[in-house]
Amino acid sequence: MIRLLPTAFAMALTFSGAALAQQGDAPALPGSDSTADHSKFEILQKDFKSGPEVTQACMSCHTEADDQVMHSIHFKWEFEHPETGQKLGKRNVINSFCGAVAGNEPRCTSCHAGYGWEDMQQSSAQAQATPDCLVCHDRSGQYTKTATGAGHPPLAPVPDNSKTITGAKSWAVDLGKAARSVGPPGRDTCGNCHFYGGGGDNVKHGDLSSALYQPSLATDVHMSPDGQNFTCSTCHVADQHEWAGSRYLMQATDPHGTGKPGEARGAATCESCHGNTPHPGGLKGTKLNDHTDTLACQTCHIPAFARGGVATKTVWDWSTAGKLDEEGRALSISDYLESDGDHRHTYLSTKGDFEWGEDVEPYYAWFNGVVEYTTGDLKIDPAQTVEINPIHGTPDAAGNRIWPFKRMEGRQPYDSVTNELVYTHVWGPDTGTALWTNFDWAKAIDAGMKAAGEDYSGEFGFVDTHMFWPITHMVAPAEDAVSCESCHAKDGRMAGITGVNMPGTTPFNTAGLLGLAMLLAALGGVVIHAAIRILRPSKNGASHD
């Protein structure tokens, strides 16, 4: 509630401003509660020639902002896991989508919160990348980045075949207009990168798609303009350009809840607003609150992901990439029809076979927030399905909850001699080794491993993988929450989950069968008793009292 106050205040100002405008000639208040109107700043009245020039101008007032940004995960793409000690972050991990950043830099770093990071061997700071203020703070709506430009925006003259990070045809960004518009991030600024992870709309997360720009109430009860109209940072609260919320080290539960009255919470958890007994009093509320020590809020309140009309990729089989038609041209088949009418790729020569899903029922597992990664130096067992990011969790320890996940099914290359996952050089139109131009895995893996500085035996195979994406966005209205009987039933949603007593799941366990036998014996005894009485009618009317 406390964190909503500034929003409420801003809205009140806006409304009163609108009322003034209607009543007389007094100018409307600007639609912001800020004391600074960036459109009036002299330093921003320039004709900017590049993104870094804008950053330079920002820093003339916001002297520490660049330093803050450069220490954030948005800029470093590095995360040292305090629990596992692993070095993670986009700069290091291998996933089951486009593999890894190394070897594909200008394409992948198009979504970097900076300009000009072209080599993963160097950190973003070593590479002298410049923080990009506008990608988060633009409010003009016309700022974007080129899909293959290492973070730079498309500027005039824009090449014909250029695309933006959301896959749209590029337009020439007006940097000055963007700079003079700045304000707090909206759903659009975050979404332009995060909704398109994995190279397309909702490909990666399953619960982050373009449906969240202007979601209906049914798609996201918090972010919908018909509801609370949250931005991402309403929950992902920020301090000095560091944000609450991490997919590598999540808060599987937040026992601190709302804290003391009036306490500000710097957590992105449900509990930080809703508390630990979120359901209203009464028998039903009490019974539902009894679940909060076992289940994450998301488990019931996000009944399915990829809602709102945008599908998510559920299967990606890289092993079939490279098939060409009779004339040697690359194939592109789009056989999946999305409910918003779009067709999504089901086969690409560059990427292999895909499957998609909408309104997907999550996969459930115990989770304590710790996510490990099968990094390139770890041995895998290619006979098994490899977990790209094993999630930690057990029913037996405090701080664990049953969480919903998107379980991505993949098939991707590995070094069949060392039994390690490989880095692949997939993008790079000008190289002779990129998979997407040459369709040659041997060269693509060799180049990818070189770019990552890894040893490669030269032999590769393909291995089945699972990758887990915690589902936490697209919270549905309460009436759409998962119903009791979805889980409390034989073969319900929690089938396979251990460590819980769940009534309704085992009607025919030993006790159930014994009980039924007892009841049937009573019924049978009665029927036999009655039959004998009917067949041997009493002579003098036996009486019973």
Next chain:
Amino acid sequence: MTERYVKVYPRFERFWHWSQMVLIMVLLVTGLALNGLHALIPFGPATMLHIVAALALIVLWIFAIFWHLTTGTWKHYVPTRDGLLRVARFYIWGIFKGEPHPYRKAYWRKHNPLQAITYLALKIILFPAVWISGLLALGWNLWEDVPNAAQLGGLVSNIHLLAAYAIAAFVVAHVYLLTVGHSFREHVKPMITGFDKVNLTPEEEAYLEADEPGRIKPRA
């Protein structure tokens, strides 16, 4: 000895019996839904109904225990071996031969020995088993941190389930026995009007007519 209609089920006992009957039926139907045996009622509403009916039944039992103790009616349930075998033999043998029922009820002892011991078992074993296990299941969150809670929780559910099935088996036999001898109607009627045909000694008859005229119906 004369047969007279004597009030053997006072008003509270009849109220107790029938409200208990309704609550037990609600509990059996909702309970088996919660157990997953059928899906006639969705799990959520079944849970609410089950809890409300169970709490109501427990309140009713508290009143009934008080009533038994204060009115002395608990004496009807004191078990006895005297005549037990004869009644049992009647149900498994004599009844088919057309023998008369060996028990004659007295107004101070309305149950035959087999009934008395069955009801006693119901009251001191099955009902406590079902409500103690039920309360433990309801309060699961209060004790889920004890060692081996998951196994104990499973045990509690199993005891609850078995006791419930045993009560269901009792209901089957109980209802069936209403058809034995007189008509079903004749058997049910005393639990509605309170009056049943009872053998009275001349002294008992004289006492009831003189001192408790409300408990004995005038001669027809």
